[in-house]
Amino acid sequence: MKIGGTYLIKWIDTFSYNGWYSEKKIKEKSKEATQFLIVTGIFVGEYYGFVVLCNQFATEILTHSPYGHPNWIPKGCIKKIIKLK
Numbered sequence: 001m002k003i004g005g006t007y008l009i010k011w012i013d014t015f016s017y018n019g020w021y022s023e024k025k026i027k028e029k030s031k032e033a034t035q036f037l038i039v040t041g042i043f044v045g046e047y048y049g050f051v052v053l054c055n056q057f058a059t060e061i062l063t064h065s066p067y068g069h070p071n072w073i074p075k076g077c078i079k080k081i082i083k084l085k
Contacts (some may be wrong), residue, residue, distance in 0.1 A: 001043045001081065007053060008040045010080040011073055036079060039071050049075050 001007060017029060040052030044067055056068030 001046075001083075002050070003043055003045060004057075006040070006084040007043055008038060008082040008084055009051065009053065009073055009078055010036045010082075011039050011077045012079060015075065039073060040084065041071060042067075044070060044077050046075070047066050047072075051075055051078065051081075 015032075019030070039053055041055050042057045044052040044054050046052070050072040052070050052072055054067040054070045058066045058068070
């Protein structure tokens with residue numbers, strides 16, 4: 001991945017249900033874990049096992065940091081990366 005490039009990352013996150021469950025019910029609920037999260041953004045870098053994308057990047061000289069709304073995505077949870085531009 002190239003720093004400053006725009007990417008779409010498809011990844012799996014943890015999920016949970018409150019309550020008490022039998023092993024059979026847990027197995028059934030595990031089938032529901034096929035939903036993916038999708039994040040798009042500008043690639044900032046890879047740090048400590050995370051890929052970081054930000055939703056906003058300021059190209060003008062500012063009085064604040066240039067990266068807005070960063071997302072830290074655990075590398076082990078990533079299923080697909082698509083370069084957008």
